[in-house]
Amino acid sequence: MSDYSLNAKISYRQDLNDELMIIRVSPLSGEVPDFTPGQYAELALPDPQDLAENKKIPRRSLSIASAPSEKNYLEFYVVLVPNGYLTPKLWKLKVGDKIWLGPKVKGKFSLDPVPPTSNLIMLSTGTGLAPYVSMLRHFKGQKRWNSFTLFHGVRYERDLGYRAELEELAKTTDNFFYIPSCTRETNESWRGETGRINTLLEKNVYQEITDIPLDPANCQVFLCGNPEMIDSTNLLLESKGFKPYSKKTADGNIHFERYW
């Protein structure tokens, strides 16, 4: 039986809009676990009644958005799922409130298998952006990739979390390309992309913006978030000669993290 004592607290909360927030969770022990950018941690808010009755406690995985060098907290980028189990409870918390943080950081969605000469193509829907924020923060200034192109698909412009940080990075870094796309925005002031991110890839927006061909020989593609986006993009990439990464054979160039 796991120990579900509330072992961490909310140390920061930023509401981007009614349904999106960035939170930081600090272990009460002061010891933030080591992790590799791209990995996730688990959070839970156990119901005392469930604990008393020894019921199974639902935990939820959340990708870490902070860099491993940040030793005071783990940062998470979260969307409210109105009928979900954890997120409506999470939305009621304020700074200082306690929460359960899983003792082990997990996941294989990382740059570990990727050579530093790669052109990275990172696709995300919604909060699927989080692991890339961690990677960008951690490897900033290092020659960890040849280029890093980040597609972020959201419904509305107001859902573009981390936008200022990413725009600033794109302005100051030659080999970083930030491609946000708002699929339902009606405000005419939005002048960026409007298609689903897999459709943008299909329409060759990647090469148009970066001047780099979508070539399995030197591109590695990461997909994170909505599982249907992952499935459609996989099909598209496989038709272009890409294949899912396999640890066993240590080859392949598609990596993915399904959020549900």
Ligand SMILES: Cc1cc2nc3c(=O)[nH]c(=O)nc-3n(C[C@H](O)[C@H](O)[C@H](O)COP(=O)(O)OP(=O)(O)OC[C@H]3O[C@@H](n4cnc5c(N)ncnc54)[C@H](O)[C@@H]3O)c2cc1C
């Ligand atoms: C490896 C991994 C990493 C994850 N990282 C994040 C993260 O960084 N941020 C985050 O917000 N969620 C993330 N998720 C999803 C997260 O685990 C929860 O499912 C989510 O927070 C909703 O929890 P819930 O209990 O309120 O609803 P649940 O009962 O877990 O979900 C109910 C339904 O909501 C939808 N849904 C769930 N998560 C999302 C989402 N992120 N965006 C859009 N629709 C969703 C799905 O249709 C799902 O079936 C991750 C999932 C996995 C497996």
Ligand SMILES: NC(=O)c1ccc[n+]([C@@H]2O[C@H](COP(=O)([O-])OP(=O)(O)OC[C@H]3O[C@@H](n4cnc5c(N)ncnc54)[C@H](OP(=O)(O)O)[C@@H]3O)[C@@H](O)[C@H]2O)c1
């Ligand atoms: N964001 C909001 O304003 C809002 C409002 C009400 C409720 N919610 C709740 O929040 C949850 C998460 O919403 P979210 O906006 O973060 O995530 P989302 O619904 O996954 O949408 C994020 C982006 O993914 C795209 N997308 C959806 N299905 C796709 C597919 N099959 N292939 C490729 N792209 C796809 C969406 O495009 P499309 O626009 O074309 O679908 C959008 O650009 C929802 O489940 C909902 O319960 C959100």
